[in-house]
Amino acid sequence: MADATTISATEFARGFARIQEDVREYGVIKVTSHNRVVGGFLSPKEMENYERLKRREREILKAGQLPDDLVAELEASRDLHGE
Known part of the structure; x- marks a missing residue:
């Protein structure tokens, strides 16, 4: 991840197993497409x-x-x- 709290939608889809673990550390991971935030993944x-x-x-x-x-x-x- 370039910025630990922001990833591309492609990286999110391909690396979901790893991202599930990362989100526990970061709390929120922003998901971008074409340099715009399109959603986010939240820790419990x-x-x-x-x-x-x-x-x-x-x-x-x-x-x-x-x-x-x-x-x-x-x-x-x-x-x-x-x-």
Whole structure:
């Protein structure tokens, strides 16, 4: 792979067995065709994150109604960014 997180559609099709293992390390692998991203391959962890975000995409909550796990994620994010 030239860039570990981006591969051509041809390489994706030909090297799927190897790419299944690589995605665990990289999280997301972008698949390109004619130098344009046409899709992506997600690790199981990233797939869980994506599904969680999709479920919450249209969920409207007031600050006092935020689930504990979301509050913890927000606090962890703040800590990572030094705020």
